[in-house]
Amino acid sequence: MKLLILLFALFSGLYAQLSVAVTYPYIADLTKTVGGEHVEVQLLSAGHWDPHFVVPKPSLVSKVRGVDLLITNGADLEVGWLPPLLSRASNNALAQKNHILELSKSVQLIDIPTDTSRARGDVHADGNPHFHLDPRNIPLLTDAIETFLSANDPTHKHEYHKNNLAFKQTWSLNLKRWESQMAPLRGKSVIQYHPLFNYFLRAYGLKSVATIEPLAGIPPSASHTLKLITLIHEQKPFTIMHDVYHSTKTAKFLQDKSAISITLSPHDVGAMSNVTDVTKLFDTLIGNLR
Ligand SMILES: [Zn+2]
Structure with a gap:
């Protein structure tokens, strides 16, 4: 026993x-x-x-x-x-x-x-x-x-x-793979909706010049959006890195006014259907940007 x-x-x-x-x-x-x-x-x-x-x-x-x-x-x-x-x-x-x-x-x-x-x-x-x-x-x-x-x-x-x-x-x-895939984008600028991707951008030598939110957590405003149009023309960020959970309405307005592209960017596993683990999270983030 x-x-x-x-x-x-x-x-x-x-x-x-x-x-x-x-x-x-x-x-x-x-x-x-x-x-x-x-x-x-x-x-x-x-x-x-x-x-x-x-x-x-x-x-x-x-x-x-x-x-x-x-x-x-x-x-x-x-x-x-x-x-x-x-x-x-x-x-x-x-x-x-x-x-x-x-x-x-x-x-x-x-x-x-x-x-x-x-x-x-x-x-x-x-x-x-x-x-x-x-x-x-x-x-x-x-x-x-x-x-x-x-x-x-x-x-x-x-x-x-x-x-x-x-x-x-x-x-x-x-x-090492991501480093070489991102190398051509080094030094370029982007706009984000929210400062979600600041760590990612820092890792690969890119710069976020503005957010669609006037301040973190504050929804877009007409006056801030108009300032962004001027900023896009002056600083020429190459894309808007946009999260999957906010409306892209303001981003699309900016695209209409300036021809800037919108890159839908996953922030977590499951943000998009193909992002099934942390490796695919970065594969997709980087793949969508290039
Ligand atoms: Zn946040």
């Missing part, structure tokens, strides 16, 4: 899965890559949604209620929707030390405002939270996920390490 109990304990230990809630699809993909068969991921949003404004529906509350761990983007990207979700779920496991990982703490943020007023817009007072769109940040994120999963499940730490290592080896080849 004792032997049976011992065997049971051994096998349930080997096959136990960590249940991990994650806020965005790219985190789901990276967590599955590192965690493999030992994690079960509960995704709290979809890739074609506006990441700033997820609706904390009851179905999301029940997803969070049963999990052991939570991985978030951080840098206030979830500030409008995750706190109410967590308080409704009242999951005691997540109140324990080191059961929540905030990925923003593993990277260097850019666009940090120098003043604390909201003069720069309605969102992102702590800096730009869209750091996963610099492909060079991705290995920093999988390292953070490996450390986090290993601390909470030391039994499988060697597998987490092996999975992460294999991923990073392939990723470094991807980085």
Whole structure:
């Protein structure tokens, strides 16, 4: 009998899965890559949604209620929707030390405002939270996920390490490929709807000269749009990198007035039907721009 109990304990230990809630699809993909068969991921949003404004529906509350761990983007990207979700779920496991990982703490943020007023817009007072769109940040994120999963499940730490290592080896080849694909665009300028792609543009030496939003989180206005027409004629940005979840109405107006092109650009896994993982996210972003 004792032997049976011992065997049971051994096998349930080997096959136990960590249940991990994650806020965005790219985190789901990276967590599955590192965690493999030992994690079960509960995704709290979809890739074609506006990441700033997820609706904390009851179905999301029940997803969070049963999990052991939570991985978030951080840098206030979830500030409008995750706190109410967590308080409704009242999951005691997540109140324990080191059961929540905030990925923003593993990277260097850019666009940090120098003043604390909201003069720069309605969102992102702590800096730009869209750091996963610099492909060079991705290995920093999988390292953070490996450390986090290993601390909470030391039994499988060697597998987490092996999975992460294999991923990073392939990723470094991807980085070289993307670097050479983007080289012809170095030094060029773009317009964006929202500063979603600042990390991506910085990685490849491109510049964002304006956003269709007058300030981050503020919808387009007639006076700002008219200024953009002048700016397009003067600075000649080659395209508008447009997210998939805002209306392209203002972008199309700008196109009518200036002949600038519009590049529909995925910001996360699932933003477009062919973007099924983080590698395809960058393949599509880069492929659409070229
Ligand atoms: Zn944003």
